[in-house]
Protein backbone atom coordinates (compact mmCIF):
# COMPACT_ATOMS: atom_id res chain seq x y z
CA UNK A 1 0.00 0.00 0.00
CA UNK A 2 1.39 3.43 -1.01
CA UNK A 3 0.63 6.33 1.31
CA UNK A 4 0.39 9.78 -0.33
CA UNK A 5 0.62 12.60 2.18
CA UNK A 6 -1.69 15.59 1.78
CA UNK A 7 1.15 18.12 1.71
CA UNK A 8 3.08 16.16 -0.94
CA UNK A 9 0.02 16.07 -3.18
CA UNK A 10 -0.88 19.75 -2.74
CA UNK A 11 2.67 21.05 -3.18
CA UNK A 12 3.11 18.90 -6.32
CA UNK A 13 -0.03 20.43 -7.83
CA UNK A 14 1.07 23.95 -6.88
CA UNK A 15 4.67 23.54 -8.10
CA UNK A 16 3.56 21.98 -11.40
CA UNK A 17 1.22 24.90 -12.08
CA UNK A 18 3.91 27.48 -11.38
CA UNK A 19 6.29 25.51 -13.62
CA UNK A 20 3.93 25.37 -16.61
CA UNK A 21 2.99 29.03 -16.23
CA UNK A 22 6.48 30.04 -17.42
CA UNK A 23 8.04 26.97 -19.09
CA UNK A 24 6.59 25.86 -22.39
CA UNK A 25 7.04 22.09 -22.87
CA UNK A 26 10.36 21.49 -24.67
CA UNK A 27 8.63 19.58 -27.50
CA UNK A 28 6.43 22.63 -28.10
CA UNK A 29 9.43 24.99 -28.23
CA UNK A 30 11.22 22.70 -30.70
CA UNK A 31 8.11 22.39 -32.89
CA UNK A 32 7.65 26.18 -32.91
CA UNK A 33 11.32 26.62 -33.81
CA UNK A 34 10.86 24.22 -36.77
CA UNK A 35 7.75 26.16 -37.85
CA UNK A 36 9.73 29.41 -37.64
CA UNK A 37 12.52 28.01 -39.79
CA UNK A 38 10.25 26.86 -42.58
CA UNK A 39 7.69 29.70 -42.55
CA UNK A 40 7.65 31.74 -45.78
CA UNK A 41 4.85 34.17 -44.90
CA UNK A 42 6.53 37.27 -43.44
CA UNK A 43 3.58 38.11 -41.17
CA UNK A 44 3.31 34.58 -39.79
CA UNK A 45 7.08 34.28 -39.33
CA UNK A 46 7.12 37.54 -37.39
CA UNK A 47 4.31 36.27 -35.14
CA UNK A 48 6.04 32.92 -34.50
CA UNK A 49 9.27 34.82 -33.78
CA UNK A 50 7.46 36.92 -31.18
CA UNK A 51 5.99 33.80 -29.56
CA UNK A 52 9.45 32.20 -29.33
CA UNK A 53 11.10 35.33 -27.95
CA UNK A 54 8.27 35.67 -25.44
CA UNK A 55 8.64 32.01 -24.48
CA UNK A 56 12.31 32.39 -23.65
CA UNK A 57 11.70 35.66 -21.78
CA UNK A 58 9.04 33.92 -19.66
CA UNK A 59 11.39 31.00 -18.93
CA UNK A 60 14.20 33.32 -17.90
CA UNK A 61 12.00 35.71 -15.94
CA UNK A 62 9.74 33.07 -14.34
CA UNK A 63 6.70 35.05 -15.44
CA UNK A 64 3.65 33.73 -17.31
CA UNK A 65 3.92 33.07 -21.05
CA UNK A 66 0.42 34.51 -21.45
CA UNK A 67 -1.76 36.92 -19.48
CA UNK A 68 -4.52 34.31 -19.57
CA UNK A 69 -2.93 31.87 -17.15
CA UNK A 70 -5.80 29.48 -17.71
CA UNK A 71 -8.35 27.33 -15.95
CA UNK A 72 -6.82 24.22 -14.36
CA UNK A 73 -7.75 20.80 -15.72
CA UNK A 74 -6.42 17.66 -14.02
CA UNK A 75 -6.57 14.02 -15.02
CA UNK A 76 -5.83 11.80 -12.00
CA UNK A 77 -5.29 8.07 -12.43
CA UNK A 78 -5.18 6.66 -8.93
CA UNK A 79 -3.80 3.20 -8.25
CA UNK A 80 -6.16 1.09 -6.16
CA UNK A 81 -3.24 0.30 -3.80
CA UNK A 82 -2.89 3.98 -2.91
CA UNK A 83 -4.15 5.53 0.30
CA UNK A 84 -4.28 9.30 0.89
CA UNK A 85 -3.25 10.57 4.33
CA UNK A 86 -5.62 13.55 4.37
CA UNK A 87 -8.89 14.86 5.67
CA UNK A 88 -9.57 16.73 2.46
CA UNK A 89 -11.33 15.50 -0.66
CA UNK A 90 -9.29 15.15 -3.85
CA UNK A 91 -11.08 18.18 -5.28
CA UNK A 92 -10.19 20.21 -2.17
CA UNK A 93 -6.54 19.13 -2.33
CA UNK A 94 -6.28 20.07 -6.00
CA UNK A 95 -7.98 23.40 -5.30
CA UNK A 96 -5.55 24.16 -2.48
CA UNK A 97 -2.69 23.50 -4.92
CA UNK A 98 -4.30 25.85 -7.44
CA UNK A 99 -4.83 28.52 -4.75
CA UNK A 100 -1.18 28.38 -3.68
CA UNK A 101 0.07 28.52 -7.26
CA UNK A 102 -2.13 31.48 -8.14
CA UNK A 103 -1.19 33.40 -4.97
CA UNK A 104 2.54 32.77 -5.24
CA UNK A 105 4.04 36.20 -4.40
CA UNK A 106 7.02 35.69 -6.74
CA UNK A 107 4.83 34.90 -9.72
CA UNK A 108 1.16 35.65 -9.06
CA UNK A 109 -1.07 34.26 -11.79
CA UNK A 110 -4.20 35.89 -13.18
CA UNK A 111 -7.40 34.73 -11.52
CA UNK A 112 -9.77 34.03 -14.41
CA UNK A 113 -12.42 31.72 -12.95
CA UNK A 114 -15.90 33.07 -12.15
CA UNK A 115 -18.08 31.46 -9.50
CA UNK A 116 -21.19 31.07 -11.58
CA UNK A 117 -21.34 30.87 -15.37
CA UNK A 118 -24.60 32.83 -15.28
CA UNK A 119 -25.60 36.14 -13.71
CA UNK A 120 -23.00 38.19 -11.86
CA UNK A 121 -20.06 35.95 -12.87
CA UNK A 122 -18.03 37.01 -9.83
CA UNK A 123 -14.33 36.18 -9.95
CA UNK A 124 -13.39 33.57 -7.32
CA UNK A 125 -10.08 35.47 -6.90
CA UNK A 126 -7.88 32.35 -6.58
CA UNK A 127 -8.72 30.57 -9.86
CA UNK A 128 -10.52 27.74 -8.05
CA UNK A 129 -12.20 25.40 -8.58
CA UNK A 130 -10.18 23.24 -10.93
CA UNK A 131 -11.85 20.76 -13.26
CA UNK A 132 -10.80 17.32 -11.97
CA UNK A 133 -11.23 13.98 -13.74
CA UNK A 134 -10.56 10.90 -11.62
CA UNK A 135 -10.05 7.33 -12.71
CA UNK A 136 -9.29 4.35 -10.47
CA UNK A 137 -6.72 2.02 -12.00
CA UNK A 138 -4.65 -0.94 -10.83
CA UNK A 139 -1.30 -0.20 -9.22
CA UNK A 140 0.26 1.75 -6.37
CA UNK A 141 0.97 5.16 -7.90
CA UNK A 142 -0.93 8.35 -8.68
CA UNK A 143 -0.54 9.57 -12.24
CA UNK A 144 -1.19 13.28 -12.73
CA UNK A 145 -1.71 15.06 -16.03
CA UNK A 146 -2.32 18.74 -15.43
CA UNK A 147 -2.96 21.63 -17.78
CA UNK A 148 -3.86 25.31 -17.53
CA UNK A 149 -6.11 26.06 -20.51
CA UNK A 150 -6.65 29.56 -21.84
CA UNK A 151 -10.16 30.75 -22.63
CA UNK A 152 -9.31 31.65 -26.23
CA UNK A 153 -8.55 28.05 -27.13
CA UNK A 154 -11.17 26.41 -24.91
CA UNK A 155 -13.83 28.61 -26.54
CA UNK A 156 -13.10 26.92 -29.86
CA UNK A 157 -13.99 23.41 -28.68
CA UNK A 158 -16.38 21.78 -31.10
CA UNK A 159 -18.36 18.58 -31.30
CA UNK A 160 -20.50 16.54 -33.69
CA UNK A 161 -22.10 13.17 -33.98
CA UNK A 162 -21.13 12.02 -37.44
CA UNK A 163 -22.67 9.19 -39.39
CA UNK A 164 -20.52 6.08 -39.02
CA UNK A 165 -19.62 6.30 -42.72
CA UNK A 166 -18.62 10.00 -42.61
CA UNK A 167 -15.06 11.08 -43.21
CA UNK A 168 -13.42 12.34 -40.02
CA UNK A 169 -10.63 14.29 -41.73
CA UNK A 170 -13.15 16.20 -43.87
CA UNK A 171 -15.11 17.19 -40.76
CA UNK A 172 -11.95 18.52 -39.07
CA UNK A 173 -10.86 20.39 -42.19
CA UNK A 174 -14.31 21.98 -42.45
CA UNK A 175 -14.34 22.97 -38.79
CA UNK A 176 -10.88 24.52 -38.37
CA UNK A 177 -11.53 27.62 -40.55
CA UNK A 178 -14.71 28.22 -38.52
CA UNK A 179 -12.58 28.40 -35.35
CA UNK A 180 -11.06 31.68 -36.56
CA UNK A 181 -7.79 32.83 -35.00
CA UNK A 182 -8.95 33.31 -31.41
CA UNK A 183 -7.18 30.10 -30.37
CA UNK A 184 -3.80 31.70 -31.20
CA UNK A 185 -2.44 29.25 -33.76
CA UNK A 186 -0.08 27.61 -34.41
CA UNK A 187 -1.09 25.06 -31.86
CA UNK A 188 -2.19 21.48 -31.51
CA UNK A 189 -5.54 19.89 -32.29
CA UNK A 190 -6.80 17.39 -29.72
CA UNK A 191 -9.39 15.03 -31.20
CA UNK A 192 -11.48 12.46 -29.36
CA UNK A 193 -13.47 9.93 -31.38
CA UNK A 194 -15.95 7.38 -30.06
CA UNK A 195 -17.56 6.53 -26.73
CA UNK A 196 -20.43 8.89 -25.95
CA UNK A 197 -20.56 12.68 -26.37
CA UNK A 198 -18.94 13.47 -23.00
CA UNK A 199 -16.35 10.70 -23.46
CA UNK A 200 -15.32 12.13 -26.84
CA UNK A 201 -14.63 15.51 -25.21
CA UNK A 202 -12.57 13.91 -22.43
CA UNK A 203 -10.53 12.00 -25.01
CA UNK A 204 -9.94 15.19 -26.97
CA UNK A 205 -8.72 17.02 -23.87
CA UNK A 206 -6.54 14.18 -22.63
CA UNK A 207 -4.99 13.69 -26.08
CA UNK A 208 -3.47 17.18 -25.75
CA UNK A 209 -1.41 16.06 -22.76
CA UNK A 210 1.03 13.99 -24.81
CA UNK A 211 4.20 15.36 -26.47
CA UNK A 212 4.36 16.63 -30.05
CA UNK A 213 5.77 13.88 -32.27
CA UNK A 214 4.24 14.37 -35.73
CA UNK A 215 7.70 15.04 -37.20
CA UNK A 216 8.62 11.41 -36.41
CA UNK A 217 5.54 10.22 -38.31
CA UNK A 218 6.34 12.55 -41.21
CA UNK A 219 9.91 11.24 -41.37
CA UNK A 220 9.34 7.53 -40.66
CA UNK A 221 5.90 7.18 -42.22
CA UNK A 222 2.73 6.26 -40.29
CA UNK A 223 2.78 2.81 -38.64
CA UNK A 224 -0.87 2.55 -37.56
CA UNK A 225 -4.29 3.62 -38.84
CA UNK A 226 -4.42 6.29 -36.14
CA UNK A 227 -1.06 7.69 -37.22
CA UNK A 228 -2.27 7.68 -40.84
CA UNK A 229 -5.32 9.68 -39.85
CA UNK A 230 -3.27 12.11 -37.74
CA UNK A 231 -0.92 12.75 -40.64
CA UNK A 232 -3.76 13.19 -43.12
CA UNK A 233 -5.49 15.76 -40.86
CA UNK A 234 -2.17 17.52 -40.15
CA UNK A 235 -1.47 17.92 -43.87
CA UNK A 236 -5.02 18.92 -44.80
CA UNK A 237 -5.31 21.52 -42.03
CA UNK A 238 -1.93 23.07 -42.81
CA UNK A 239 -2.90 23.23 -46.49
CA UNK A 240 -5.73 25.60 -45.46
CA UNK A 241 -3.09 28.36 -45.21
CA UNK A 242 -4.56 29.85 -42.00
CA UNK A 243 -1.09 30.22 -40.47
CA UNK A 244 0.15 31.79 -37.25
CA UNK A 245 -2.48 34.07 -35.68
CA UNK A 246 -4.66 33.50 -38.76
CA UNK A 247 -2.44 35.80 -40.83
CA UNK A 248 -1.86 33.27 -43.60
CA UNK A 249 1.11 30.91 -43.66
CA UNK A 250 2.46 27.40 -43.80
CA UNK A 251 1.89 26.22 -40.22
CA UNK A 252 -1.54 26.28 -38.60
CA UNK A 253 -1.06 23.14 -36.48
CA UNK A 254 2.14 21.77 -34.95
CA UNK A 255 0.56 18.35 -34.39
CA UNK A 256 -2.77 16.53 -34.35
CA UNK A 257 -3.44 14.31 -31.33
CA UNK A 258 -6.11 11.67 -31.46
CA UNK A 259 -7.58 9.20 -28.95
CA UNK A 260 -10.40 6.75 -29.64
CA UNK A 261 -12.81 4.62 -27.62
CA UNK A 262 -15.37 1.93 -28.59
CA UNK A 263 -18.75 3.41 -29.45
CA UNK A 264 -22.35 2.52 -30.35
CA UNK A 265 -22.84 0.93 -33.77
CA UNK A 266 -25.13 3.82 -34.75
CA UNK A 267 -22.78 6.62 -33.65
CA UNK A 268 -19.54 8.36 -34.48
CA UNK A 269 -19.10 11.07 -31.82
CA UNK A 270 -16.17 13.40 -32.44
CA UNK A 271 -14.88 16.26 -30.31
CA UNK A 272 -12.06 18.67 -31.05
CA UNK A 273 -10.24 21.04 -28.68
CA UNK A 274 -7.20 23.11 -29.66
CA UNK A 275 -4.10 23.90 -27.61
CA UNK A 276 -2.83 27.41 -28.25
CA UNK A 277 0.42 29.36 -28.32
CA UNK A 278 0.31 29.10 -24.51
CA UNK A 279 0.39 25.29 -24.47
CA UNK A 280 0.76 24.44 -20.78
CA UNK A 281 0.72 20.90 -19.47
CA UNK A 282 2.88 18.48 -17.51
CA UNK A 283 2.73 14.82 -16.58
CA UNK A 284 4.08 13.31 -13.35
CA UNK A 285 3.65 10.44 -10.89
CA UNK A 286 3.49 10.31 -7.10
CA UNK A 287 4.74 7.09 -5.49
CA UNK A 288 4.65 7.96 -1.79
CA UNK A 289 8.32 9.01 -1.57
CA UNK A 290 7.56 12.76 -1.46
CA UNK A 291 6.41 15.57 -3.71
CA UNK A 292 7.13 15.58 -7.44
CA UNK A 293 10.29 17.29 -8.59
CA UNK A 294 10.26 19.53 -11.68
CA UNK A 295 13.60 20.09 -13.43
CA UNK A 296 13.96 23.40 -15.29
CA UNK A 297 14.59 22.92 -19.01
CA UNK A 298 17.93 23.86 -20.55
CA UNK A 299 17.80 27.30 -22.17
CA UNK A 300 19.52 25.68 -25.17
CA UNK A 301 16.16 24.43 -26.44
CA UNK A 302 15.18 27.96 -27.52
CA UNK A 303 16.57 28.97 -30.92
CA UNK A 304 18.84 32.01 -31.16
CA UNK A 305 16.68 34.58 -32.95
CA UNK A 306 18.00 37.90 -34.08
CA UNK A 307 15.26 40.18 -32.84
CA UNK A 308 14.10 41.72 -36.13
CA UNK A 309 10.43 41.89 -35.17
CA UNK A 310 10.21 45.68 -35.29
CA UNK A 311 12.23 46.25 -38.48
CA UNK A 312 10.23 47.98 -41.21
CA UNK A 313 7.39 49.09 -38.89
CA UNK A 314 5.75 52.51 -39.07
CA UNK A 315 6.20 54.54 -35.85
CA UNK A 316 2.92 56.00 -34.57
CA UNK A 317 2.48 58.69 -31.90
CA UNK A 318 -0.83 57.77 -30.27
CA UNK A 319 -1.12 61.15 -28.59
CA UNK A 320 -1.27 63.07 -31.86
CA UNK A 321 -2.52 60.56 -34.43
CA UNK A 322 -5.68 61.63 -36.32
CA UNK A 323 -8.54 59.89 -38.08
CA UNK A 324 -7.21 61.35 -41.32
CA UNK A 325 -3.83 59.68 -40.77
CA UNK A 326 -5.20 56.24 -39.97
CA UNK A 327 -7.05 56.25 -43.31
CA UNK A 328 -3.64 55.65 -44.92
CA UNK A 329 -2.81 52.54 -42.88
CA UNK A 330 -3.19 49.34 -44.86
CA UNK A 331 -4.22 45.89 -43.71
CA UNK A 332 -1.06 43.85 -43.04
CA UNK A 333 1.10 46.90 -42.25
CA UNK A 334 3.20 46.71 -39.07
CA UNK A 335 3.19 49.59 -36.58
CA UNK A 336 5.07 50.57 -33.44
CA UNK A 337 2.72 52.40 -31.08
CA UNK A 338 3.89 55.00 -28.56
CA UNK A 339 1.67 57.09 -26.29
CA UNK A 340 -1.47 56.62 -24.23
CA UNK A 341 -4.06 53.86 -24.65
CA UNK A 342 -7.00 52.77 -22.56
CA UNK A 343 -7.86 49.15 -21.90
CA UNK A 344 -11.17 47.37 -21.61
CA UNK A 345 -12.58 43.92 -22.28
CA UNK A 346 -15.87 42.07 -21.80
CA UNK A 347 -17.08 43.36 -18.43
CA UNK A 348 -15.93 46.96 -19.01
CA UNK A 349 -17.64 47.03 -22.43
CA UNK A 350 -20.84 45.76 -20.86
CA UNK A 351 -20.75 48.52 -18.25
CA UNK A 352 -19.87 51.24 -20.78
CA UNK A 353 -22.63 50.21 -23.17
CA UNK A 354 -25.15 50.26 -20.31
CA UNK A 355 -24.02 53.79 -19.34
CA UNK A 356 -24.38 54.90 -22.97
CA UNK A 357 -27.83 53.28 -23.24
CA UNK A 358 -28.95 55.15 -20.10
CA UNK A 359 -27.35 58.33 -21.49
CA UNK A 360 -25.13 58.61 -18.42
CA UNK A 361 -21.56 59.92 -18.38
CA UNK A 362 -18.57 57.62 -18.47
CA UNK A 363 -16.54 57.49 -15.22
CA UNK A 364 -14.47 60.61 -14.62
CA UNK A 365 -11.01 60.35 -16.10
CA UNK A 366 -12.17 58.03 -18.87
CA UNK A 367 -12.35 59.58 -22.32
CA UNK A 368 -12.01 57.45 -25.42
CA UNK A 369 -12.02 60.49 -27.72
CA UNK A 370 -9.19 60.07 -30.24
CA UNK A 371 -7.86 57.12 -28.25
CA UNK A 372 -7.27 53.45 -28.97
CA UNK A 373 -8.72 50.79 -26.72
CA UNK A 374 -6.64 47.69 -25.99
CA UNK A 375 -8.60 44.51 -25.24
CA UNK A 376 -6.55 43.06 -22.38
CA UNK A 377 -6.79 41.71 -18.85
CA UNK A 378 -3.22 41.89 -17.50
CA UNK A 379 -1.46 39.84 -14.84
CA UNK A 380 -0.63 41.78 -11.65
CA UNK A 381 2.93 43.17 -11.56
CA UNK A 382 5.75 42.00 -9.28
CA UNK A 383 8.94 43.75 -8.14
CA UNK A 384 9.74 46.62 -10.51
CA UNK A 385 7.28 45.62 -13.24
CA UNK A 386 4.82 48.28 -14.40
CA UNK A 387 2.33 45.59 -15.27
CA UNK A 388 2.51 41.81 -15.58
CA UNK A 389 2.16 39.94 -18.90
CA UNK A 390 -0.46 41.83 -20.91
CA UNK A 391 -1.19 40.30 -24.30
CA UNK A 392 -4.37 40.85 -26.31
CA UNK A 393 -7.61 39.00 -25.77
CA UNK A 394 -9.98 37.86 -28.54
CA UNK A 395 -11.56 40.93 -30.15
CA UNK A 396 -14.46 39.02 -31.66
CA UNK A 397 -16.17 38.98 -28.25
CA UNK A 398 -16.25 42.80 -28.35
CA UNK A 399 -17.87 42.90 -31.82
CA UNK A 400 -21.33 43.48 -30.43
CA UNK A 401 -20.14 46.67 -28.68
CA UNK A 402 -18.03 48.04 -31.55
CA UNK A 403 -20.61 50.20 -33.29
CA UNK A 404 -21.77 51.66 -29.96
CA UNK A 405 -18.21 52.47 -28.91
CA UNK A 406 -17.33 54.06 -32.25
CA UNK A 407 -20.63 55.98 -32.49
CA UNK A 408 -20.75 57.38 -28.96
CA UNK A 409 -17.24 57.71 -27.49
CA UNK A 410 -15.02 59.21 -30.20
CA UNK A 411 -12.89 56.08 -30.10
CA UNK A 412 -10.31 56.04 -32.91
CA UNK A 413 -9.48 52.34 -33.08
CA UNK A 414 -9.08 49.03 -31.29
CA UNK A 415 -6.24 46.64 -30.47
CA UNK A 416 -6.85 42.95 -29.83
CA UNK A 417 -6.27 39.57 -31.39
CA UNK A 418 -8.07 37.42 -33.97
CA UNK A 419 -10.53 38.34 -36.68
CA UNK A 420 -13.55 40.68 -36.51
CA UNK A 421 -17.04 39.71 -37.63
CA UNK A 422 -18.89 41.37 -40.54
CA UNK A 423 -20.84 43.81 -38.34
CA UNK A 424 -17.70 45.04 -36.59
CA UNK A 425 -15.89 45.43 -39.94
CA UNK A 426 -18.84 47.38 -41.31
CA UNK A 427 -18.73 49.68 -38.26
CA UNK A 428 -14.96 50.14 -38.68
CA UNK A 429 -15.49 51.19 -42.31
CA UNK A 430 -18.38 53.48 -41.52
CA UNK A 431 -16.45 55.32 -38.79
CA UNK A 432 -13.11 55.47 -40.65
CA UNK A 433 -11.68 53.48 -37.80
CA UNK A 434 -9.08 50.72 -37.73
CA UNK A 435 -8.48 47.46 -35.89
CA UNK A 436 -4.94 46.50 -34.89
CA UNK A 437 -3.65 43.17 -33.56
CA UNK A 438 -0.86 42.25 -31.18
CA UNK A 439 0.41 38.67 -31.08
CA UNK A 440 -1.72 36.45 -28.85
CA UNK A 441 0.54 34.39 -26.64
CA UNK A 442 3.37 36.97 -26.64
CA UNK A 443 2.08 38.62 -23.47
CA UNK A 444 5.33 39.05 -21.54
CA UNK A 445 7.03 40.54 -24.61
CA UNK A 446 4.12 42.96 -25.19
CA UNK A 447 4.16 44.02 -21.52
CA UNK A 448 7.74 45.26 -21.91
CA UNK A 449 6.41 48.03 -24.17
CA UNK A 450 4.19 49.35 -21.35
CA UNK A 451 5.95 52.20 -19.56
CA UNK A 452 3.26 53.08 -17.03
CA UNK A 453 -0.10 51.67 -15.96
CA UNK A 454 -2.84 52.92 -13.69
CA UNK A 455 -6.43 51.91 -13.12
CA UNK A 456 -8.70 54.53 -14.72
CA UNK A 457 -12.14 53.07 -13.85
CA UNK A 458 -14.07 50.01 -12.68
CA UNK A 459 -11.39 48.89 -10.21
CA UNK A 460 -13.91 46.37 -8.84
CA UNK A 461 -13.55 44.41 -12.09
CA UNK A 462 -10.00 43.39 -11.17
CA UNK A 463 -8.09 42.38 -14.29
CA UNK A 464 -11.12 43.52 -16.35
CA UNK A 465 -10.85 47.12 -15.06
CA UNK A 466 -10.13 50.01 -17.44
CA UNK A 467 -6.42 50.84 -17.25
CA UNK A 468 -4.55 53.74 -18.76
CA UNK A 469 -1.29 52.49 -20.28
CA UNK A 470 1.52 54.59 -21.68
CA UNK A 471 3.33 52.46 -24.24
CA UNK A 472 6.60 52.82 -26.13
CA UNK A 473 7.15 50.95 -29.40
CA UNK A 474 4.35 48.43 -28.89
CA UNK A 475 4.45 46.10 -31.94
CA UNK A 476 1.08 45.66 -33.69
CA UNK A 477 -0.26 44.97 -37.17
CA UNK A 478 -3.16 46.59 -39.01
CA UNK A 479 -5.70 43.76 -39.22
CA UNK A 480 -8.77 45.66 -40.51
CA UNK A 481 -8.06 48.95 -42.25
CA UNK A 482 -10.47 51.84 -42.69
CA UNK A 483 -11.55 50.39 -46.05
CA UNK A 484 -12.65 47.21 -44.27
CA UNK A 485 -9.93 44.98 -45.70
CA UNK A 486 -9.07 42.24 -43.22
CA UNK A 487 -5.75 40.39 -43.07
CA UNK A 488 -7.66 37.43 -41.62
CA UNK A 489 -9.49 37.11 -44.97
CA UNK A 490 -6.75 38.03 -47.41
CA UNK A 491 -3.84 36.29 -45.64
CA UNK A 492 -5.30 32.74 -45.47
CA UNK A 493 -6.77 33.02 -49.01
CA UNK A 494 -3.38 33.98 -50.41
CA UNK A 495 -1.50 31.27 -48.51
CA UNK A 496 -4.01 28.56 -49.34
CA UNK A 497 -3.27 29.31 -52.98
CA UNK A 498 0.49 29.61 -52.38
CA UNK A 499 0.55 26.21 -50.64
CA UNK A 500 -1.39 24.62 -53.50
CA UNK A 501 1.18 26.07 -55.93
CA UNK A 502 4.12 24.88 -53.80
CA UNK A 503 2.60 21.37 -53.81
CA UNK A 504 2.22 21.39 -57.61
CA UNK A 505 5.81 22.64 -58.06
CA UNK A 506 7.30 20.00 -55.78
CA UNK A 507 5.42 17.09 -57.40
Ligand code: SF4
Nearest residue numbers: 066150152184276441
Ligand atom coordinates in the same frame (compact mmCIF):
# COMPACT_ATOMS: atom_id res chain seq x y z
S1 SF4 B 1 -2.11 32.04 -26.22
FE1 SF4 B 1 -4.05 32.96 -26.89
S2 SF4 B 1 -5.63 31.38 -26.58
FE2 SF4 B 1 -3.78 30.79 -25.43
S3 SF4 B 1 -4.13 31.52 -23.37
FE3 SF4 B 1 -2.96 33.08 -24.45
S4 SF4 B 1 -4.46 34.50 -25.32
FE4 SF4 B 1 -5.57 32.63 -24.72
